[in-house]
């Protein structure tokens with residue numbers, strides 16, 4: 001497994017692979033890898049001969065009061081975790097290798113109107129930061145396929161739409177959320193929780209399951225269903241930001257909808273947790 005930090009070195013290796021007709025799968029990450037990321041790598045291995053993992057804590061997707069400064073940066077541990085998994089290349093560029101003409105970049109990508117809803121409403125600029133860096137990383141790696149976690153469901157929809165609109169010709173594959181035994185979705189931000197908060201954190205997944213149970217029982221009073229789940233979260237000390245039922249493409253459900261996704265963001269102490277659950281009715 002090679003580790004490279006410049007796009008020139010990356011592209012020279014990429015050219016060798018292309019000359020041999022080898023397909024490339026990329027797993028974009030911000031590092032601090034956990035079991036969920038490693039599952040994305042395993043999936044990527046099934047999809048292409050070569051696997052590239054990118055590790056870059058992207059300043060463009062953090063708001064001024066967010067956790068860019070304290071976001072865990074653990075490259076040596078990440079490289080250890082990836083060793084032996086069959087990854088060909090870890091691309092870990094510095095900021096100036098990604099934003100070549102200075103930071104912040106003059107050119108950005110916004111997938112409207114999805115980027116200003118749900119997560120985007122509470123984190124203005126977040127999805128512009130994500131779409132822009134993903135486009136730059138795709139341009140650097142030139143992958144045939146890219147694997148993203150379904151935990152960031154809205155991000156997955158936005159990247160899929162960007163790739164389609166800009167005719168990037170990259171297959172986007174979503175992979176199911178990895179969870180701890182008590183249902184908490186794995187996230188690098190879970191380590192911000194203290195022991196008492198960690199014990200309460202599974203309430204986020206439980207709130208989604210409660211809404212899913214309502215949908216399966218035939219309830220379509222979506223607003224009160226979500227209000228009840230938010231009330232349960234508040235009882236556990238959370239401040240819910242949104243809890244909504246949408247279609248998988250993130251439109252509002254209509255009477256005939258049978259395939260839903262329930263999405264939630266809630267703050268516990270100083271930690272913001274997000275999660276979602278797909279509900280498909282027979």
Ligand code: PAF
Pocket residue numbers: 028029030056058061130133134152155
């Ligand atoms: O999901 C993430 O870790 C990031 O948003 C991504 C896709 C690597 C872009 O920085």
